[in-house]
Amino acid sequence: xxxxxxxxxxxxxxxxxxxxxxxxxxxxxxxxxxxxxxxxxxxxxxxxxxxxxxxxxxxxxxxxxxxxxxxxxxxxxxxxxxxxxxxxxxxxxxxxxxxxxxxxxxxxxxxxxxxxxxxxxxxxxxxxxxxxxxxxxxxxxxxxxxxxxxxxxxxxxxxxxxxxxxxxxxxxxxxxxxxxxxxxxxxxxxxxxxxxxxxxxxxxxxxxxxxxxxxxxxxxxxxxxxxxxxxxxxxxxxxxxxxxxxxxxxxxxxxxxxxxxxxxxxxxxxxxxxxxxxxxxxxxxxxxxxxxxxxxxxxxxxxxxxxxxxxxxxxxxxxxxxxxxxxxxxxxxxxxxxxxxxxxxxxxxxxxxxxxxxxxxxxxxxxxxxxxxxxxxxxxxxxxxxxxxxxxxxxxxxxxxxxxxxxxxxxxxxxxxxxxxxxxxxxxxxxxxxxxxxxxxxxxxxxxxxxxxxxxxxxxxxxxxxxxxxxxxxxxxxxxxxxxxxxxxxxxxxxxxxxxxxxxxxxxxxxxxxxxxxx
Amino acid sequence: xxxxxxxxxxxxxxxxxxxxxxxxxxxxxxxxxxxxxxxxxxxxxxxxxxxxxxxxxxxxxxxxxxxxxxxxxxxxxxxxxxxxxxxxxxxxxxxxxxxxxxxxxxxxxxxxxxxxxxxxxxxxxxxxxxxxxxxxxxxxxxxxxxxxxx
Numbered sequence: 282x283x284x285x286x287x288x289x290x291x292x293x294x295x296x297x298x299x300x301x302x303x304x305x306x307x308x309x310x311x312x313x314x315x316x317x318x319x320x321x322x323x324x325x326x327x328x329x330x331x332x333x334x335x336x337x338x339x340x341x342x343x344x345x346x347x348x349x350x351x352x353x354x355x356x357x358x359x360x361x362x363x364x365x366x367x368x369x370x371x372x373x374x375x376x377x378x379x380x381x382x383x384x385x386x387x388x389x390x391x392x393x394x395x396x397x398x399x400x401x402x403x404x405x406x407x408x409x410x411x412x413x414x415x416x417x418x419x420x421x422x423x424x425x426x427x428x429x430x431x432x433x434x435x436x437x438x439x440x441x442x443x444x445x446x447x448x449x450x451x452x453x454x455x456x457x458x459x460x461x462x463x464x465x466x467x468x469x470x471x472x473x474x475x476x477x478x479x480x481x482x483x484x485x486x487x488x489x490x491x492x493x494x495x496x497x498x499x500x501x502x503x504x505x506x507x508x509x510x511x512x513x514x515x516x517x518x519x520x521x522x523x524x525x526x527x528x529x530x531x532x533x534x535x536x537x538x539x540x541x542x543x544x545x546x547x548x549x550x551x552x553x554x555x556x557x558x559x560x561x562x563x564x565x566x567x568x569x570x571x572x573x574x575x576x577x578x579x580x581x582x583x584x585x586x587x588x589x590x591x592x593x594x595x596x597x598x599x600x601x602x603x604x605x606x607x608x609x610x611x612x613x614x615x616x617x618x619x620x621x622x623x624x625x626x627x628x629x630x631x632x633x634x635x636x637x638x639x640x641x642x643x644x645x646x647x648x649x650x651x652x653x654x655x656x657x658x659x660x661x662x663x664x665x666x667x668x669x670x671x672x673x674x675x676x677x678x679x680x681x682x683x684x685x686x687x688x689x690x691x692x693x694x695x696x697x698x699x700x701x702x703x704x705x706x707x708x709x710x711x712x713x714x715x716x717x718x719x720x721x722x723x724x725x726x727x728x729x730x731x732x733x734x735x736x737x738x739x740x741x742x743x744x745x746x747x748x749x750x751x752x753x754x755x756x757x758x759x760x761x762x763x764x765x766x767x768x769x770x771x772x773x774x775x776x777x778x779x780x781x782x783x784x785x786x787x788x789x790x791x792x793x794x795x796x797x798x799x800x
Numbered sequence: 801x802x803x804x805x806x807x808x809x810x811x812x813x814x815x816x817x818x819x820x821x822x823x824x825x826x827x828x829x830x831x832x833x834x835x836x837x838x839x840x841x842x843x844x845x846x847x848x849x850x851x852x853x854x855x856x857x858x859x860x861x862x863x864x865x866x867x868x869x870x871x872x873x874x875x876x877x878x879x880x881x882x883x884x885x886x887x888x889x890x891x892x893x894x895x896x897x898x899x900x901x902x903x904x905x906x907x908x909x910x911x912x913x914x915x916x917x918x919x920x921x922x923x924x925x926x927x928x929x930x931x932x933x934x935x936x937x938x939x940x941x942x943x944x945x946x947x948x949x950x
Contacts, residue, residue, distance in 0.1 A: 339804060346808070353898035354862060355801060356808040378801070379897045382863040387897035 343412035343425055350408060354379055354387050358428075359408045363398040367391040370401055417441035462498075488512040491519045561672065562665035802861040806831050809901050821905045823855070832857045836905070840948065841913045845940035846874070849948025853908070854883075855901070865895035868904060875936075875943035877915045877926035886921040887911055 342358060350358050354375035361373040369388045371379070377395060379387045386393055409429040415422040416431075420441040426434055450456065454470040463481035476482065480500040486493040487502070493512045497505075507513055810831070813823065823836030834855040840846030852871040858864050868890055870883035878886040888894050889907045920926030929936045 354805075356805050356812075356900070375897075379863055382860065382897075385896075387862075390896060 340416065340428065340431065341414045341418065343414065350404070350411075358411055359401075359404055362401045362404045362408065364401050365391070365393045366397050367393070370404065373398070373400075415439055415441075486510060486512070488516065488519065491523075557672075558665065558669055561668050565665045565668045802857060802859050803831055805862055806857060806901075812900075813902055816902075818902055818905055818909075820909060823853070823901070823905060832859070832861075834901075838905070838908060838912070840944060841909060844913050845937045846912050846944050846948065849874075849944035850950055851912075851948055855904075862897040862899070865890045865892060865899075866901070866904070868908070873943060873947040875925060875940040876912070877917050877920040877922050877929050878911055880921045884921065885911070886916075886919060888919070 346356070346358060352359050352362070352370075352372045352375050354371050357372075359370065359372055362370050363373045363376060364370045365376065365386055367386050367389055369386050371387065376387070376393070376398060380393060380395055384392055410427050412425050413428045413431055415424040415426075415434060417435075417439055422439055422441045424434055424439065452469075454468065456469050457466050458469045458472040459466045460472060460475060460479055460481075462476075462479050462483070465475075467475060478499070480498065482499050483496055484499050484502065486495040486506060488510060489495070491512050493510055495506050495510065512519065810824065820839040820841065821836060823834055825831045826833045826835040834857070836853045836855065838851045838853060840849035840851065850872070851874060854869050854871050856867040858866070868885055870879055870885065872883075873881070874883075880886075885908070887907055889899060889904060915926075915929055917926040917929045925936070928939070
């Protein structure tokens with residue numbers, strides 16, 4: 282960085298000036314006399330190693346910057362101002378840095394020889410008297426003083442002087458650290474590596490997580506403890522059970538998640554049941570009123586039975602409607618009817634629980650119904666709970682019916698499948714026999730054609746029957762397809778094909794041959 | 801050095817803002833990259849346009865000039881299609897470390913007001929600017945309307 286470079290340059294300047302002016306100094310040799318500002322405006326001496334890192338140009342001023350006292354390069358108050366022959370003034374560090382990049386005044390681009398730069402003492406004094414904050418302001422030091430005195434403050438007064446160093450001290454990688462276990466000393470960076478393998482370090486047994494209480498120096502572990510460790514013998518088992526544990530833990534977590542998901546659904550279902558119960562109660566009350574009204578006119582039995590029938594009808598309708606407005610219930614029903622594929626076991630379990638609950642309810646309802654029937658054979662729908670149970674039992678009945686229907690359907694499907702299979706077997710056999718017949722026919726025709734050809738080309742000796750087809754295949758393009766049949770089929774086909782007579786039709790034979798290859 | 805000076809310049813710009821120009825670091829973490837807007841000067845065909853500019857400083861700022869370019873398309877003899885600007889102030893060999901951002905911005909506004917056809921970057925536009933001022937005005941206005949209106 283440019284800034285640090287300039288600081289170092291500053292420091293060398295400081296050293297030389299101190300050496301040169303030490304005789305004149307009456308006070309501390311570290312503080313430069315004010316009269317010696319020519320060499321050094323701020324006494325950041327080499328003894329203050331930490332402070333040497335501060336860029337004097339980085340000081341914070343109490344007053345906002347006045348443009349007349351500002352270096353045009355760094356836009357700060359002049360620090361060690363120097364003037365060029367062209368008359369422009371800059372901080373020494375700024376102008377030197379600028380000249381490194383490009384030789385010319387940063388303001389007017391006149392060429393400048395660095396040796397020609399001269400200090401502006403009066404300006405330097407003015408700037409040195411400006412109030413600055415302590416560089417440790419952020420750490421908490423509220424001290425302000427003239428810029429010339431800040432070095433003194435940092436050296437003697439500032440209580441925050443070592444803070445940065447103290448912080449760094451805790452983690453400095455180069456500091457030598459003594460290992461607390463083996464008493465050897467090395468740099469912190471090395472120590473961090475060493476501590477992992479230090480033979481003297483007290484470590485627990487590697488199987489301590491399974492309960493081994495042993496603790497001792499690292500070098501004892503391998504040599505002495507491991508052969509004796511009772512846990513070492515069952516290490517395999519321990520690790521297996523650990524992995525199982527972990528798997529179970531994961532599963533548990535998974536199940537818990539599912540349970541959480543299901544809880545609102547159950548709540549929703551419960552709410553719906555509650556709503557239905559309420560509406561049923563309302564209906565039941567109306568029914569009761571009607572029944573009470575009609576009982577006056579007619580004999581009670583018939584009417585109440587009729588109303589019960591109507592009531593059941595209505596319940597049935599309601600049941601039918603329910604799945605439409607609540608898909609969740611529908612799903613549960615579908616589980617009861619046929620097992621749903623690809624549904625989580627947990628979901629199934631949950632549903633099963635729900636359905637068994639439902640069943641228990643319906644059993645209770647049935648028993649109540651039967652008891653009601655036994656008592657008088659007539660049921661007066663006055664009780665909402667009773668009506669609800671009635672509804673549930675009706676529900677159950679319909680479900681069992683659907684179950685029977687499903688079973689019937691399944692058996693029917695099975696039967697149908699069997700029938701189709703036997704039928705298709707039969708047809709397959711037939712096709713097979715037909716194919717054999719065709720093959721025979723083709724062979725016979727082939728033979729006849731060969732015969733004919735031979736007679737035409739060699740009228741002398743008659744060829745032997747069933748000569749290889751390949752011999753003449755080249756001359757008979759129309760028969761190419763049939764070559765696939767091969768001469769092996771000849772002998773078997775010849776006998777049978779005699780019964781099937783027909784004119785030789787190469788096109789048909791060709792087609793058959795093709796079919797033959799395909800199959 | 802660069803960071804402190806930029807901080808000082810930014811403070812100064814916030815205290816004494818330029819007319820028709822707003823500028824600042826694009827994000828707080830990187831003070832070396834500034835973005836800004838220049839309102840088209842009212843005495844130019846760029847009137848009514850808002851031109852975005854992008855300023856990239858180097859760590860060796862102020863010893864090396866910043867890279868300034870227009871990110872809004874503009875019809876100008878000294879600004880090319882990429883937005884690169886031909887202005888003496890920003891040229892490597894003419895840059896002065898004492899030049900400050902507000903001077904650069906002011907130079908840009910002046911450039912919009914008074915194009916410099918003597919030292920063109922877009923020779924064809926410069927030729928039209930010299931020979932057919934009306935056509936130049938019209939095209940520049942068209943560009944401003946098309947690309948620089950919000």
